[in-house]
Amino acid sequence: MFRNDNQEMKYLEFYDTKNESISHQNIINQDNYCDLVSETIKKKGLKKVVYSDLPPDQSIKELIQTYYKSANIDQFIGMNRDTSPYRYLESSITLFYSSLQTWHKHHKIGKNFLCEGQIYNHILNSQALFLSSGINNTVYSYKAVDMSNRVLETWDLSDIDQCQEFTRNFNGQWSVKSIDKKANLIEITEKTGKEFRKATKDGEKCPFPNRYAQKVIRTAEFIMNGYALLLVSPYKVYFAEGIPEFFSFSEYLNAEKIKKSYSEEIYNEIITQMKITIVHYFNMNFNKIVKHPRTFEVFQFKFIVKHDYMPVLYDISPLTIFDSYYADIRKIIQFTHIHAIEIAYYEILGIPFEKNFTERFVEIF
Structure with a gap:
């Protein structure tokens, strides 16, 4: 009950x-x-x-x-x-x-x-889980595992403290992303440290609303998607494999090539590391959400897979579906949603599973 x-x-x-x-x-x-x-x-x-x-x-x-x-x-x-x-x-x-x-x-x-x-199907304040909220302080203070090599360094430039600290420590190549919430678009521009410090007058112009910065990775192989169902009461995490993105690679990553084939052993290790990152990411940020016991949410985790096959988390968003998706991807996401609904009904309200549905998720925490 x-x-x-x-x-x-x-x-x-x-x-x-x-x-x-x-x-x-x-x-x-x-x-x-x-x-x-x-x-x-x-x-x-x-x-x-x-x-x-x-x-x-x-x-x-x-x-x-x-x-x-x-x-x-x-x-x-x-x-x-x-x-x-x-x-x-x-x-x-x-x-x-x-x-x-x-x-x-x-x-x-x-x-x-x-x-x-x-x-x-929405957890209250789940937006705080998104990387665009800037999670560097949490990453470096989390002690259970080293998350610094699992999550792409991300700074929330709309927060004055993060913006100014980022300006002081800026080095290397970064992509500065501007979020258009109405159009649901992200405009991306790459900047060097010198360009950014000049644009911000060494941080005097901080903050910048609806902007965040992420480290640019040049040595990426491909993108892996993972879907995660989060329940807050009971606190459980479920995982479903997504579709690797071989052909729609974001330009700002500037990957040298997209790996089209890899061994089963490598693939399984990538999936294992994705699961570990997702569980610890939720653990690391669990205090940021509001734990209403009858809420749940399905998220899409996007990982850059580097040459060493270590997946690095670079984006989190609610798992949405559009009819413009390719039919095979659309079908996978559709049944991912249905399985999430079935799990939530059973875990939260105690209503048994339907007999005929496609199982997508496995419990990982």
């Missing part, structure tokens, strides 16, 4: 009060919603009913609807708010599966959604 949580009030700080008068996705918030959910569970028990705000033409949305009963199908991203109806959230929902990491800013946790018997 699902776990009781008597500390819902502390999660209300994530609700943005400026949204009070806004009907997000034409959903009418109800302050007695959790009472309605409790009554529904008492009458009908826990069932797999999913609310997803993914657009109806997305293939992953169609797959979710194949496996699970759907709720509030009129509410989704890109809906026409002028012609779409306003509705209350259905009290039968047991999973909120949103593509927005900020969905909880529009609905009060423990009042308007995420009641007992409901789970949510």
